[in-house]
Amino acid sequence: MVSTVLFFIFAGFAIACGISLVYHRNPLYSAISLVGVFLSLSCIYITLAAPFIAAVQVLIYAGAIMVLVVFVIMLLNLDDDRPRKSLTYLYGIGGGLGLALLANAFFVYYAVSRVPNHEVNTDETVGRTLSIGQSMYTEYLLPVEIVGVMLLMAIIGGVVLARRLSQPQLELVVDEELDIRNEKEEKDDFRVSF
Amino acid sequence: MEPSLASYLALSGTLFAIGAVGVVYKRNALGVFMCIELMLNAVNLTFVAFSRYYADVTGQLFVFMVMSVAAAEAAVGLGIIISFFRNRQSIDVDDASILKN
Numbered sequence: 001m002v003s004t005v006l007f008f009i010f011a012g013f014a015i016a017c018g019i020s021l022v023y024h025r026n027p028l029y030s031a032i033s034l035v036g037v038f039l040s041l042s043c044i045y046i047t048l049a050a051p052f053i054a055a056v057q058v059l060i061y062a063g064a065i066m067v068l069v070v071f072v073i074m075l076l077n078l079d080d081d082r083p084r085k086s087l088t089y090l091y092g093i094g095g096g097l098g099l100a101l102l103a104n105a106f107f108v109y110y111a112v113s114r115v116p117n118h119e120v121n122t123d124e125t126v127g128r129t130l131s132i133g134q135s136m137y138t139e140y141l142l143p144v145e146i147v148g149v150m151l152l153m154a155i156i157g158g159v160v161l162a163r164r165l166s167q168p169q170l171e172l173v174v175d176e177e178l179d180i181r182n183e184k185e186e187k188d189d190f191r192v193s194f
Numbered sequence: 195m196e197p198s199l200a201s202y203l204a205l206s207g208t209l210f211a212i213g214a215v216g217v218v219y220k221r222n223a224l225g226v227f228m229c230i231e232l233m234l235n236a237v238n239l240t241f242v243a244f245s246r247y248y249a250d251v252t253g254q255l256f257v258f259m260v261m262s263v264a265a266a267e268a269a270v271g272l273g274i275i276i277s278f279f280r281n282r283q284s285i286d287v288d289d290a291s292i293l294k295n
Binding site for chain 2: 003004007008011014015018019021022027030031034037038041044045047048049050052053056057060061064065068069072073075076078081082084086087090091093094095097098101102104105106108109110112113126127131132135136140143147150151153154155157158159160161162164
């Protein structure tokens, strides 16, 4: 009973924060709404007896990724998002897509509710860190290694993409050439005057 | 009494629909990025709900993988956004049309 009440509270909060994420035009307000979605989903994971995933959700999403996003928002000093002047047909496409997906969600609710045998499994050890770690480092070792390589590639790609091109060094070379050229002209002048 | 599997799936589908609408509606590249994160989280909720109701740890491991992919996406995507802003002084996705013709 308690978990049902908590589920509906946090589900309502998550949906409200999601709508606020789409509604606000200031990217900082959107980011704060997204943090609200992440935190309420983390609480819902706790009602699903998955404390490890709940902790990782707060650490990675609300901690690391949103700090990166807010950092980029502050770095770029953005204006508010404006309504589209061109491509306005996208509003119709987006509305139709949203309605179709919402209808799909309610169809799933209806269909899964009708399945009689969907009792909750009361095995509480599934979501514990111990069982996750055991299966992560035995049965799913290769996917974990592949994820590690993928993260390394992403870090290298991020550094390469966000790197400033070496224009200052080029300007330095040009300046030195200009100095040499000026010195030659001065010598030429001197020679002529001599 | 626990909430049923169907209510978790309905919440997940609703969040996914909100995220999909946001991806189409937002002009700001950072807004599009955040809506994609919302859609990934909706899918994670489905995995955890099924993992709970079938008592199988694989779903939670896959959530871990999805979170790693989201972190990699954040690193690369924000790098792309920064270099796009440096070239165009804007992160409006409608301005990213140099390949159009």
